[in-house]
Amino acid sequence: MFADDAAPRAGTAAPRRWLCHCTTPPLLLGTVEGGTVNLKMRDRYYHIEAVQGRISTICPKCGHQHTIDFGTVTSG
């Protein structure tokens, strides 16, 4: 489903994998697609659109905190 090339490409909304590299293969924390974050929690997926600000999570394997910063809200 997801390409191995997770590098973000400017101008595209191709899904980018949000990974923790504490395991092999890396542990998937979620995916980012433009301003949408897709999170899998237990048996369901959450699709959070128009994300602004920061999202943080803690890797369930190693306990490392990961943060994605979408920047601050700008008006106008």
Ligand SMILES: [Zn+2]
């Ligand atoms: Zn980890």
